[in-house]
Amino acid sequence: MKWMELHIDTTHAGLETVETMLSALGIDGVVIDDEEEFQDFLENNHQYWDYVDEDLERRMQGRSRVTFYLESGDEGFSTLAQVRLALEDLKARHTDCGSLLLTMDTMEESDWENNWKQYYKPMEIGQRLLVVPQWEQDDPAVRKALETRVSLILEPGLTFGTGSHATTRLCLEALERIVQPGCTVADLGCGSGILSIAALKLGAKRAVAVDIDDKCLDVAYENAAMNGIGKDTYTVLAGDILSDRAVQQAMGTGFDLVVANIVADVIIALSGAVDGLMAPGGRFLCSGIIDDRAEEVAAALEGAGLHILERHEDQGWFCFLCCRKSELN
Structure with missing residues (x-):
């Protein structure tokens, strides 16, 4: 045996x-x-x-x-x-x-x-995306599906962010709706890079991703390369965006969309920093919020000057799309 x-x-x-x-x-x-x-x-x-x-x-x-x-x-x-x-x-x-x-x-x-x-098969997410494990991309059924969908090719490896979890699906579905051609994206806590890579595949022109785990550097870049995305449009950083000044400087500001699929405590901590990352008219998309923490996170976001435009829930997990209160019509 x-x-x-x-x-x-x-x-x-x-x-x-x-x-x-x-x-x-x-x-x-x-x-x-x-x-x-x-x-x-x-x-x-x-x-x-x-x-x-x-x-x-x-x-x-x-x-x-x-x-x-x-x-x-x-x-x-x-x-x-x-x-x-x-x-x-x-x-x-x-x-x-x-x-x-x-x-x-x-x-x-x-x-x-x-x-x-x-045990990992292609997944249709939302109306436009098809998450494809790298080894399945030549399957005839996948090629047929890609006639009407945008492929997001991933090597799951041993990192987080395969599209299987409700929090990731919520974010991907939101990205389909809100990514505009030519926009810029910041991905906080990027993991496998699935969200920022998806944004680029959906039409964003540039994305910067960051994670405190330096293992994500290689994984995110490898996943980007499998999707035909190079370092000219995609940058991955390792470090704490809240405390590491070098990372903050490398990250830059003025993003049309900031995404964070992390956990409630980190989103609360990030809420005060998001304004400084967003361009005028920018949006903050956050997920990884379990149901019994949703109101606490919502209160922190509102207290930081953000307004929740959309709330979505799946299997007890919440996703919020926010804008600045000062920019409300």
């Missing part, structure tokens, strides 16, 4: 959340690596050793990881697909769980590619 050994990198605070998520999917046999518990053990058990293995201490540094095992077969790959989608949901709901990076140790990359990809 062949098994897949899988790891989810998180934080000390996120360990219980990740365990609960896996348990809900029927995965209860997990192994926990946690630096805080390791350091606590070291501090309280000096009497049992004369020295600590430096290599072990180095391996544990900064690590909070959940390891679990799935049988390598159809059932295991189906469960793995569910885990990936649940991680997207977890990323949207929680800010204290770290990267939630999913990795695999005991399986050849070729085997992985030949199995998990079957």
